[in-house]
Amino acid sequence: MLTEEDIQAAEAALRQAMLSSDVDTLDALLSDDLLFINHAGQLFDKEADLAPHRSGALRLTxxxxxxxxxxxxxxxxxxxxxxxVSGEFQGARFEGDFRYTRVWQLVDDAPQVITAHCTALG
Structure with a gap:
């Protein structure tokens, strides 16, 4: 069973991994069956979500x-x-406010995100 401390630690690790584009940590925190819907309504699997971090196309500041x-x-x-959030995507600067919904599940005794959704806030 996941505790509040487990979730808080996983959320902190996810934030840090996203900021540093730490693909190994992101890989461990994201389910192999991840479904992620971004702010534009596009559906991504785990590999598509990790690709911009791997390539350097996405850099969060x-x-x-x-x-x-x-x-x-x-x-x-x-x-x-x-x-x-602010940073660069494919060389273009961006910033904005978003709301993320993440579903965490215990997988092999570690929390992983199995699905996530992002909404841009006006």
Whole structure:
């Protein structure tokens, strides 16, 4: 069973891995069966989500999570956060506020994101 401390640690590790494009840590935190819907409504699997980190096309300079809420499930948890994000994607600067919903599940005794959704906030 995942505890609040487990989820908080996993969320912190995910944030740091996203900021540093640490593909090995991201690989460990994301389920092999990941389904991720980005802010534009595009559906990505794990490899497609990791690709811009691997290639260097995505570089985050700021990723601040606020307004975190958690709901526990029998085998995991749902986490909703507001995120202020800035960086570069394929050489173009961007910044914005987003809301992320992530479903964490215990996989081989470690928390992994099995699905996630991102919404751009106006």
């Amino acid at each position: 700021r990723l601040d999570f606020t307004e975190q809420q958690m709901r526990y499930l029998s085998a995991g948890a749902v986490v909703v956060v507001r995120a202020s």
